[in-house]
Structures are given as C-alpha cells and as structure tokens.
Amino acid sequence: MNKEGEDSSKGIGIKKIAVKDSPAFGKRIGTKVVHAGEQVNPLTKGIVTSIDFSTTFAYERAQDWADVFYHGKPGYAYSRHGNPTRETFEKKIALLERGEAAIGFSSGMAAIATTFATYLCPGDEIVVTDRCYPGTRHLLNQYFKKWGFIPKFVDAREIENVQEAISKKTKLLHMECPTNPTLSLCDIEALGKLAKDFGIKFVFDNTFASPINQNPLVFGADIVIHSVTKYLGGHSDVLGGAVITSAEERAEIMNSAVYFGGVMSPFSAWLTIRGIKTLELRMQRHNENAQALAEFLEDHPKVREVFYPGLPSHPQHQLAKKQMRGFGGMVSFCVGKSDKDGGDFLNALQIIKRASSLGSVESLAQASGSMIYLEFSEEQKRALGINPGFVRLSTGIEDKADLIEDIDQALAKI
Ligand SMILES: Cc1ncc(COP(=O)(O)O)c(C=O)c1O
CATH class of the missing domain: 3.90.1150.10 (Aspartate Aminotransferase, domain 1)
Incomplete structure (x- = not known):
C-alpha cells in the first residue's frame, strides 16, 4: 500500500488522460495522419518527432521524480510506463481511431494478449469470431484455456450465433472484419448494441481495415486493437501493436501492460509515426x-x-x-x-x-x-x-x- 492507501501493485502512476484534439491537427483524416499528436519540438524547433531512447528520466528533486512515477503527475520516469516517442504515436492513433487514448505495444499479439488478460478471470468466457487471426485462436486455445479463460468460437456473420453464445459468464466479445482469409464481415453496430445490452466489453481487431477504412469505436466497440506491423507501419519494417479506447479503459489495460511488459520501443513508435503520415x-x-x-x-x-x-x-x-x-x-x-x-x-x-x-x-x-x-x-x-x-x-x-x-x-x- 502507498501513502494514499492504494494498492501500489495496481497501476503505479497510471494517469487517466484523454488525448486532446487541436485545430493544428486539421479536421479531416488526410490532414490528421500527418499532424495528429505531433508538435514542433519546443527546444530545437525541429518539425519531426524525435526518437527518445532514454529508458530513465532524471529530476532536480527526488520528490519531483516520485510525483511522476507514483502520483501520476505529467512527465516520464521509466520507459516501460511511458516514453515521449511512444506517447506521440499513442496520441496519433487515438485520434485516427476516434478514441480517447491509446497504448503502443511491441506487437499485435502483445496488444491482444494484454487486453484479454486485463479483463478475464478463471471461469470467464470470451466469445470470438471463428474467423479470427489464427494467432489469436492459438493464444486462446493453447495458453488462456490453461488459465481457465474459456473461448467460444462463433460464426459472427449472423448476429444470432453471437447472441446464443453469450452467457452469464461472458466478459468479452472479440471480433474482426474483414476476416482473414475469406474477408467476411460482421455487423459492428449490431454487435455493439448486443454487447451493451449484456454488459460485455466489445473488443475489435481492426487490422485488416485500418482506421482509414473503418472506425469500430464509432459503431459501438469499446476497445480497438491493431497489429501495427500491417497497414499502420506499412513498409514491412516494424513490428508493433496498439490498443485504442477510452481514458478509463486505457488506464486499466496500461496497468497490465506495465507488468506484462510488451510495450512498443521508441524506434518502432517513430517508424510507425512516419508510416502513418502516408496512411491515407x-x-x-x-x-x-x-x-x-x-x-x-x-x-x-x-x-x-x-x-x-x-x-x-x-x-x-x-x-x-x-x-x-x-x-x-x-x-x-x-x-x-x-x-x-x-x-x-x-x-x-x-x-x-x-x-x-x-x-x-x-x-x-x-x-x-x-x-x-x-x-x-x-x-x-x-x-x-x-x-x-x-x-x-x-x-x-x-x-x-x-x-x-x-x-x-x-x-x-x-
Ligand atoms: C488481424 C491480425 N491481428 C493480429 C495479428 C498479430 O499481429 P503481430 O504479428 O503484429 O503480432 C495479425 C498478424 O498477422 C493479424 O493479421
């Protein structure tokens, strides 16, 4: 327990901050891909976001450091918790996906695994499209089953199949579309309504569509996931993942990300920021x-x-x-x-x-x-x-x- 009586094992210094849009980022997505989340470097006036490789950050007074690390004051203390280059990527992708906040991960799989592990407890069920990315299926069947998380795979082209699979134990709905490899769809808006009616969190892997073609949060998803390795990076030279959601959910997932440890490196964040500029x-x-x-x-x-x-x-x-x-x-x-x-x-x-x-x-x-x-x-x-x-x-x-x-x-x- 820390001074405030909080369990310090839960989210040391994780802040609930929603990304602010700005007139300088433009109104339309073709402008936002270039400018969102970025600013002229106040020190050098450089227009390109710098790569900050520092893993640790020093302060004038010990208390200033503790305020950042423990008490959620703005700033950086240790790069697993927060890094300036990663944060710029997070702001950019949050604005593109119309979310409040985002987290950069070391891969799409790290984003998926960390998100599922944040919300599932032994005995909980997760309803998943049977056409999900095979790596997601493998993660659920080979690993999460051993931990007592129960996957139920359904043909999500028909909403009735999803509804039938939902039980009192269902905590998450995980959907994708267009699906791999037969490019079938699910009705995101109808699934969003269903998830809301049953009080279930709705996770959506938007990798195949990209935020240019589809914004699942607008249709009722709670959490969007990307394999950044694909369209966002766009040049087959960066492995990364992202979660985009509300400021509240971001804090929840970030608490697990800090301890699972699969966060995005500053170099991957920089490559992705560069890649996204031409995304549209x-x-x-x-x-x-x-x-x-x-x-x-x-x-x-x-x-x-x-x-x-x-x-x-x-x-x-x-x-x-x-x-x-x-x-x-x-x-x-x-x-x-x-x-x-x-x-x-x-x-x-x-x-x-x-x-x-x-x-x-x-x-x-x-x-x-x-x-x-x-x-x-x-x-x-x-x-x-x-x-x-x-x-x-x-x-x-x-x-x-x-x-x-x-x-x-x-x-x-x-
Ligand atoms: C739809 C989808 N989600 C997630 C992943 C996993 O992403 P990564 O390879 O970045 O871990 C992939 C990878 O092909 C994918 O196609």
Whole structure:
C-alpha cells in the first residue's frame, strides 16, 4: 500500500488522460495522419518527432521524480510506463481511431494478449469470431484455456450465433472484419448494441481495415486493437501493436501492460509515426488496386471464386458499404482445381512476393496447401470457406497494370 492507501501493485502512476484534439491537427483524416499528436519540438524547433531512447528520466528533486512515477503527475520516469516517442504515436492513433487514448505495444499479439488478460478471470468466457487471426485462436486455445479463460468460437456473420453464445459468464466479445482469409464481415453496430445490452466489453481487431477504412469505436466497440506491423507501419519494417479506447479503459489495460511488459520501443513508435503520415494516401491506392484486381479476377476463366467486400457479388457488400469507407487491400481467390494449381500459380508470380504478412507497400501472396493452413484438415478448411487452390493476396501500392499482368501471366502457367 502507498501513502494514499492504494494498492501500489495496481497501476503505479497510471494517469487517466484523454488525448486532446487541436485545430493544428486539421479536421479531416488526410490532414490528421500527418499532424495528429505531433508538435514542433519546443527546444530545437525541429518539425519531426524525435526518437527518445532514454529508458530513465532524471529530476532536480527526488520528490519531483516520485510525483511522476507514483502520483501520476505529467512527465516520464521509466520507459516501460511511458516514453515521449511512444506517447506521440499513442496520441496519433487515438485520434485516427476516434478514441480517447491509446497504448503502443511491441506487437499485435502483445496488444491482444494484454487486453484479454486485463479483463478475464478463471471461469470467464470470451466469445470470438471463428474467423479470427489464427494467432489469436492459438493464444486462446493453447495458453488462456490453461488459465481457465474459456473461448467460444462463433460464426459472427449472423448476429444470432453471437447472441446464443453469450452467457452469464461472458466478459468479452472479440471480433474482426474483414476476416482473414475469406474477408467476411460482421455487423459492428449490431454487435455493439448486443454487447451493451449484456454488459460485455466489445473488443475489435481492426487490422485488416485500418482506421482509414473503418472506425469500430464509432459503431459501438469499446476497445480497438491493431497489429501495427500491417497497414499502420506499412513498409514491412516494424513490428508493433496498439490498443485504442477510452481514458478509463486505457488506464486499466496500461496497468497490465506495465507488468506484462510488451510495450512498443521508441524506434518502432517513430517508424510507425512516419508510416502513418502516408496512411491515407496508401490506403486509397490499396483500395483502388484491390478493387481492380478483384474485378479482373472475377472475370478470369481460371479463377473459380473471388472474395472481396468491394464486389457487388460479395454476400455482405451492402454491410461493407454501411460500415466501411473503403474496402481494403486484401483479396482472396481460388485458382484452377486444386491446391497444386494454387502452388503453381504462386511460384509463377514475378512481382508479387511469396511471403506472409500484409498491409505493406509491396504485394504479398500466400496459397493454401503450400504456404498457409497446412495445419488445418480439409474439413476445417472447407468450414472456413477455404477451397482448393485458395490464394490470399495483400495488394500493395504498385501500378495496378503491372500487378494484373503478373497475375495474368501466372494464371496462364496453370
Ligand atoms: C488481424 C491480425 N491481428 C493480429 C495479428 C498479430 O499481429 P503481430 O504479428 O503484429 O503480432 C495479425 C498478424 O498477422 C493479424 O493479421
């Protein structure tokens, strides 16, 4: 216990501060990506946010240090608790996602694990979309189950399935969309209402959409998560994560982040701040390229199925139009007749790289049977809509004509 009688093991000096918007950040998202959270350096007048690598911070008087570390006075004491460069990133992403506050993490998984562990106790249930990122599924099944957190996976395309899975023990709802890899959607607004009615916290992984295309907090989510590694970083050179929420929830999650320890490094924060400055421009190009590729693929005789929320043939296209401002850079499709055809197609690509991850300036592709879902049985794959010859493409920002030609020549080889 400290002087104030607080349990000091809970959130030493964690402040509940909402990020302030400013006329200097602009009103529109294309301006905010450049300016939000940043300021001219008062000491040097430099316009670029500096990287502050200092892990510790010194004060004139011992009491000044203690005021910051223990009593929540503004300032920095130790970088795991707070760092100026990370804080700039946190302000920027909070404003872009329309939240009050944010936390930068060392990876998307650190953001997800820390958030779940903050709210779940042994015996509690978490209702999760069955099309969640496989790493999230693994975390829940392999680790959190051992700690007594009970995951219930549901097909969240239908709200009734989610409602049926909710019980008195449910503490969290964890959703994503567009989902990996078949780009299905869930109705964020309807889920937000459901979560509110049942008094459950609604967590939403917005990695695939980015804050340019979709803002789940506006539709009723309580906590948004990002793998910063993807569109926010945007250049395949930074691993990071983020949680965006209210000032109140931020303090709760930050209390765990400090002790789980997976916070974002100053260098990763700086790379992400730099990456975000072009986020709106990049997303426009990702959206445009993916739409053009999806339309080309849909008309190609060697392509059996195309998954893209921007296509009128997508079963949830109307919902996509309601909750998304752009349909994203991910396109999935099935080529030929078999996984061998998918593998041969992949190997014939010349510009598009055979690699995992997504959301970067360069186009990346993976195929089931040769690069992804090797651990899934055929039955499991079919249940998730992954049919033979399945390819997942993260469309980059290259010239779309080059991408179409690359895909066309690779399809000619199968
Ligand atoms: C939707 C989604 N969430 C979370 C993650 C995990 O992020 P990270 O790799 O940054 O830990 C990923 C990674 O691919 C992802 O696609």
